[in-house]
Amino acid sequence: MAEFRNQTISYLTSKFREIGIRPVSKHGQNFLIDMNLLDLLVRSANIQKDDVILEIGTGTGTLSTRMAAQAGHLVTVEIDPHMATFAGEELDDFENVTLLNYDALRNKNNFRPEMIETIKEKMAEIETDHFKLAANLPYNVATPIISNLLRTDITPKSMTVTIQKELAERIVASPGTKDYSALSVWIQSQCRCELVRIMPPGVFWPAPKVHSAILQIEVEPERRAAIPDLEYFHEFNRSLFFHRRKFLRSVLQSTYKGKLDKAEVDQVMEQGGLNPSARAENFTVDEILAMCELFRQRMQEKQD
Numbered sequence: 001m002a003e004f005r006n007q008t009i010s011y012l013t014s015k016f017r018e019i020g021i022r023p024v025s026k027h028g029q030n031f032l033i034d035m036n037l038l039d040l041l042v043r044s045a046n047i048q049k050d051d052v053i054l055e056i057g058t059g060t061g062t063l064s065t066r067m068a069a070q071a072g073h074l075v076t077v078e079i080d081p082h083m084a085t086f087a088g089e090e091l092d093d094f095e096n097v098t099l100l101n102y103d104a105l106r107n108k109n110n111f112r113p114e115m116i117e118t119i120k121e122k123m124a125e126i127e128t129d130h131f132k133l134a135a136n137l138p139y140n141v142a143t144p145i146i147s148n149l150l151r152t153d154i155t156p157k158s159m160t161v162t163i164q165k166e167l168a169e170r171i172v173a174s175p176g177t178k179d180y181s182a183l184s185v186w187i188q189s190q191c192r193c194e195l196v197r198i199m200p201p202g203v204f205w206p207a208p209k210v211h212s213a214i215l216q217i218e219v220e221p222e223r224r225a226a227i228p229d230l231e232y233f234h235e236f237n238r239s240l241f242f243h244r245r246k247f248l249r250s251v252l253q254s255t256y257k258g259k260l261d262k263a264e265v266d267q268v269m270e271q272g273g274l275n276p277s278a279r280a281e282n283f284t285v286d287e288i289l290a291m292c293e294l295f296r297q298r299m300q301e302k303q304d
């Protein structure tokens with residue numbers, strides 16, 4: 001097996017001192033210093049030679065080198081120019097790495113288009129349709145990254161990520177629990193999720209205030225394909241949980257305000273056998289998918 005540089009506190013502090021920089025907390029710069037956990041993340045991602053891997057948050061490049069050694073191609077994105085220079089030196093010897101130095105997100109709802117284009121180009125170059133996200137994500141943008149990747153036209157096979165424990169728990173939450181949210185439903189409607197490992201703050205430098213987790217998200221293509229209109233479902237689901245304590249009838253009335261009158265909303269609810277005084281958080285993922293489909297079809301009938 002190839003020898004890789006270990007990322008220890010003394011290595012990081014001396015390197016940062018040499019360059020004259022400090023970890024920037026607004027960019028979520030907490031570096032994984034437990035190499036066993038870094039290897040667990042790589043193993044969980046099950047990286048193959050026909051995979052294009054997207055890493056958001058190159059940092060020092062420690063995780064990147066390990067992934068590049070196994071991948072067909074690694075596209076790694078880093079917002080901080082100091083970090084990109086640092087990582088660039090580490091990754092210089094790899095011909096299958098594209099290091100991009102910019103913000104991976106154009107805004108909260110969209111990725112930077114050039115990044116998506118680069119991934120598509122690399123997939124075409126190595127003639128594969130296998131694309132995976134594997135990263136120790138910057139915590140402040142982990143939700144839009146995971147959620148939006150399921151809204152692009154390059155569906156990932158899987159997403160293997162280190163994120164805040166709280167976020168991981170929200171993603172895997174079951175109906176009726178306080179963590180069950182639009183995000184849980186959106187991800188679970190098309191993916192199988194597994195909490196691989198909970199990690200204490202001390203496995204990072206500098207240590208964050210919270211616990212973290214490695215989450216493995218496997219996209220299930222048949223389930224994804226069974227959703228007739230992903231964007232419609234995304235918006236419906238978000239609107240359903242927007243006032244999560246409100247009764248379903250009132251939530252649906254405000255969702256369809258100006259599009260369906262109250263009697264029409266009641267009709268669709270009756271058709272689906274939906275209890276008007278239930279709350280979004282009581283419905284399973286499949287029930288929410290079915291509910292969305294009833295309303296989508298009703299809207300389509302109205303437009304025809």
Ligand SMILES: C[S@@+](CC[C@H](N)C(=O)[O-])C[C@H]1O[C@@H](n2cnc3c(N)ncnc32)[C@H](O)[C@@H]1O
Nearest residue numbers: 027030031032057058059078079103104136138
């Ligand atoms: C948690 S660190 C991970 C570093 C490294 N991969 C590791 O495992 O130790 C997150 C990295 O993401 C970078 N970053 C933060 N926001 C970003 C964004 N919007 N786009 C790209 N990189 C970002 C930070 O500068 C930081 O280097």
